[in-house]
Amino acid sequence: MILRLFSVCISFVLPALAQDGGQLFTLYCAACHGADGNGATGGAFPPLAGSPWVGGDPDRSVKVVLHGLHGPVDVLGKTYNLEMPPQGAMLPDDQVAAILTFVRSSWGNQAGSVTADTVKTIRAAHADRKEAWTAGELLKLHPLPLERTALTHLISSVYPGKWDRLPDFSTLKAESVEEEHDGILSVTDSPHKDSYAMLWQGDFQLPADGEYNFLLDADDAARLIIDGELIVEVSGSGPMDGSRSQQKKATLSKGSHKLRVEYLEISGFEGITLGWRGPGAKSWSWLSDQKAASGTIREPIPIEPANGRPVIYRNFIAGTTSRAIGVGFPGGLNLAYSADHLTPELIWTGAFMDGTAKWLERGTDNNPPAGENLVTLAKERFLPKEARFRGYKLDKDGNPTFSIQIGGQFLLDSWRAESGALIRKLTVTGSALEVPIARPAGVTIEEAAGKSVIQLSPGQPVTLTYRWK
Ligand code: HEC
Known part of the structure; x- marks a missing residue:
């Protein structure tokens, strides 16, 4: 009998305890961010669908929900300068967690779930905070995750060795080979700091026929090859500060191309910057985790x-x-x-x-x-x-x-x-x-x-x- 009662209780209580992130979202967020996550009132409010603010490190979005956000914020290429009221007083930890877990896995968003423990920790750490966060504060603490690039099936190979120019990779045996699912070129994928070469190979998906611009910079040397043709090269040794960066144009067709990037690190700092701009595009898209400052080349001193x-x-x-x-x-x-x-x-x-x-x-x-x-x-x-x-x-x-x-x-x-x-x-x-x-x-x-x-x-x-x- 006791058992029976207990199970009745459970069936009664469960729906209220197990927080339904979707329902809570409708209650607490949809008025401003839209039921479809695209921003209510025709986009006057910022979207959560596809927003890098809700991806990656969950702390950023937990903080926004607990204390709100004010001042200018860029979301998917548009600047908002509004006020999001804090929701922390209204929503217990598990509800914040459920809402953000829902937001991070809806409308095409693909970030992991958020636990009540995470929310609890962040709430406790900022118990004294009165004012809303600014975008600047949050980005310093929790940089936005990188957007997905136009590279698929990207593979990086690392070759330790001392060279003063790019080696002939066909004669070398890679020490390690890794798949880079994020499609991003990064020298942090090498376990070495100095004296190594790297090779990235992948499929480069282009949106249209036409003329493409490429920007390459490296510390030290790098070379971009598309479908077997050398497109742009930074040779010799030196810093990656724009003083040696190279820009080249190439006419390419819509669809998949074979991309190959060769890279050499001699000593000191290391890095690679590779950007591309398709026909009609106003800004650079980056294939590397490092970016040139919007194509501006700094003045030498x-x-x-x-x-x-x-x-x-x-x-x-x-x-x-x-x-x-x-x-x-x-x-x-x-x-x-x-x-x-x-x-x-x-x-x-x-x-x-x-x-x-x-x-x-x-x-x-x-x-x-x-x-x-x-x-x-x-x-x-x-x-x-x-x-x-x-x-x-x-x-x-x-x-x-x-x-x-x-x-x-x-x-x-x-x-x-x-x-x-x-x-x-x-x-x-x-x-x-x-x-x-x-x-x-x-x-x-x-x-x-x-x-x-x-x-x-x-x-x-x-x-x-x-x-x-
Ligand atoms: C009263 C309207 C309102 C409500 C309710 C609201 N927000 Fe916001 N939210 C905003 C505004 C306005 C901004 C942008 C603030 C700025 O410009 O600094 C924002 C920004 C955000 C951002 C960062 C920018 C972005 O678009 O990714 C996130 C994440 C976010 N809100 C999540 C939520 C979640 C989750 C809820 C529900 C718990 C919620 N918000 C409830 C108005 C609201």
Whole structure:
């Protein structure tokens, strides 16, 4: 008898306890967001159907429901600037959970369910909050999930190794291969930080016949190939800050195309940005988790010699040791001197350095030389172990002399630029010294023809002229 009663009770009580998210939605949300989730009163209110605000991390939508939302918010390309009243006082945790579980799985939305525990935790964490959230606050805490891309059957492969340009992938064996169901290119799919290549392959679904624009940027190198044809390439090494990004057009037909993206990370930061814009489209669609700032290319901040004097740059320079001193001479000749290896390391022509990457976005990364014709003079230390770097001095024209102490004697290494060449003067004090001289391809060293070691005697400086071939 007791059992019977109990079961009667249950059948009575259950419908009220088991919160029907759909019904609760109709009661508490539909007036504003529409029974079909498309926003009531012809879209005056923002939609929940297809809204990235209700996808991904559930915390974002739980917070909106508990405390409301006010101020400007972008939903599916439209900006609203309204007020959603808080619902938290009215709705217990399990009802909020049921409503959001319903919203996240209705009208094509495909996000996971929300538990009463999640709601409870968030409610407790913000018990003192009085005011509604703003979109800005929430996006900082819970960024929107990425939209699905036009890529399907995307597969990424990772190849660890050291290359200075994109390798020939046909000769390589992938360390790991993964399916990327989100259709998004991301270097976070690699377990490595430095020294690896990646390959993405997938089907690229295009909505119409016509001319397509592609934007590619990478740190370091990348290449987009569609149906076996190279479309756009970023080569060499360097930052992904827009300074090396490439845009190309291609005429393509509606339907499925084979997409292939090759990528190389040498060292330092890594990333890839790939965007496309179909015929008539106003904005870029992104195939990567990183996006260029709406196609705006940031202005470079050149670091350059001024008033006919060299400029000194004491910061990390890509391709040099960590204690490299950069010198940009007037006339577009540049030097990086290594205080670690006690020798000139790198020389190049054209622009000296670009400060944008360093100062704006990528505080800790190595900045690459901004110019061209890079010639590596040394990758190692030649001088004896007891040799020490003793700093540098600038002469009245701003030209540097690097000073090295070896026991009781000094080696002075002075540099200046003159009519398209870098002039280096070596002076020794104390006793005679042998100084090895690197002779890389790419430059001629006019004096000391062919010699790889210079004999220095006190009071008899030797001058070397480095001229690009
Ligand atoms: C009185 C009208 C009203 C009610 C009721 C209401 N909302 Fe809102 N909701 C709004 C408005 C207005 C905004 C946009 C606020 C702004 O512009 O800052 C919004 C924004 C949202 C957003 C973020 C933007 C978006 O479209 O994805 C979510 C999520 C949301 N509401 C969910 C709900 C849920 C779930 C309920 C029911 C529990 C609900 N709302 C009840 C008016 C309402």
